[in-house]
Amino acid sequence: MQLNANFPSDGETIAGILFRPDGAQGKLPTVICAGGWCYTKEIVLPHIARIVNEGGVQVLAFDYVGFGESSGMRRQHLDPWQQISDYRNALTYAESRDDVDSLRLGCLGISYSGGHVLILAAIDSRIKSVVSIVPVVDGYNNLRRAHGERRFADLKAAILHDRRNRAGGKEGRIAMASRTPYDELSVWPFPRVNEVFMQVKQNEAPLHEHWSTMESAELLLNYSVSPFLPRVINTSVMMIVAEEDNITAWDLEALAFNQITSPAKQIEILRGVSHMSLYSDRTDTNIAAVHAKEWFSKML
Structure with missing residues (x-):
């Protein structure tokens, strides 16, 4: 029930x-x-x-x-x-x-x-x-491991760029996961994550949105x-x-x-x-x- x-x-x-x-x-x-x-x-x-x-x-x-x-x-x-x-x-x-x-x-x-x-x-x-x-x-070691050193550096640079933009009132967003993680930054750079969640969105959870604020990723880096x-x-x-x-x-x-x-x-x-x-x-x-x-x- x-x-x-x-x-x-x-x-x-x-x-x-x-x-x-x-x-x-x-x-x-x-x-x-x-x-x-x-x-x-x-x-x-x-x-x-x-x-x-x-x-x-x-x-x-x-x-x-x-x-x-x-x-x-x-x-x-x-x-x-x-x-x-x-x-x-x-x-x-x-x-x-x-x-x-x-x-x-x-x-x-x-x-x-x-x-x-x-x-x-x-x-x-x-x-x-x-x-x-x-x-x-x-969060820090999780994301560093998931992205690899080069893409992790790109992620940290994007987070810093967003922090500067937020000071001017512009908030950025980032994909939850991407099917092309070397072309598009995402929090969880695994094509399978995107694939499964798009199926779940279609079949079970239509209100799922596959993105977050960029600040969310920054907060994750400090999560332990x-x-x-x-x-x-x-x-x-x-x-x-x-x-x-x-x-x-x-x-x-x-x-x-x-x-x-x-x-x-x-x-x-x-x-x-x-x-x-x-x-x-x-x-x-x-x-x-x-x-x-x-x-x-x-x-x-």
């Missing part, structure tokens, strides 16, 4: 969907989730939510401020701390609902939001458990979850990584996992799975979703 679930966030209105198990009665443990780079709530999250529902856990998925159906004058701007604030405001909204057990709240994130939920686990004591799927954990991981003590954490992930880099993710202090932690390595097959191959999506269902059913 799907219910519209809109709520305020820092002066804007967030559009959300509550996925509730069919026939469920009373208060349920509830997982808050949002997507990664330029996602809307229709991308992957509904597939994961339906499987998590099978464990008796409901899921609230939402669009960040400035994305999808949520309000926000500045569109397609990814400020990680605003997105983390949106998550926290979603938690506050969930606490207010009569069908939510406010003592059993969790968070799930994928890709960029996979990093966000690790930070949330450190800073918001309402969260009892998180699942982090193929997370971005170190590492300072927060030793503070994750009382929250249970599952990290799901893909063995063939050359986008967010599962070796960086494994290093981050080892920094988490909590004894209630588990890492699942999906053999033969890539970052993008989690979106394009429903079998791979379902494998990750089943891990999430089992974790939340146990921990919440």
Whole structure:
């Protein structure tokens, strides 16, 4: 069962969907989730939510401020701390609902939001458990590795050029991914990313826009979850990584996992799975979703 679930966030209105198990009665443990780079709530999250529902856990998925159906004058701007604030405001909204057990709240994130939920686990004591799927954990090293030294220098130069232009009131934009990454700068220079997200836009998520502000890329360069991981003590954490992930880099993710202090932690390595097959191959999506269902059913 799907219910519209809109709520305020820092002066804007967030559009959300509550996925509730069919026939469920009373208060349920509830997982808050949002997507990664330029996602809307229709991308992957509904597939994961339906499987998590099978464990008796409901899921609230939402669009960040400035994305999808949520309000926000500045569109397609990814400020990680605003997105983390949106998550926290979603938690506050969930606490207010009569069908939510406010003592059993969790968070799930994928890709960029996979990093966000690790930070949330450190800073918001309402969260009892998180699942982090193929997370971005170190923006600088992630992008340097993804672009290679020469194109990474081009990206940094473009970001600096945009900063100078913003001082004069002109904001630039950059593609999320390009099919010709040596001809067109993008944040994620993988043709497969563009190909898959264009398919997703056509079939599932028409409000997806395949670009962001250039400042979003600048903010990503300064994004790191590492300072927060030793503070994750009382929250249970599952990290799901893909063995063939050359986008967010599962070796960086494994290093981050080892920094988490909590004894209630588990890492699942999906053999033969890539970052993008989690979106394009429903079998791979379902494998990750089943891990999430089992974790939340146990921990919440």
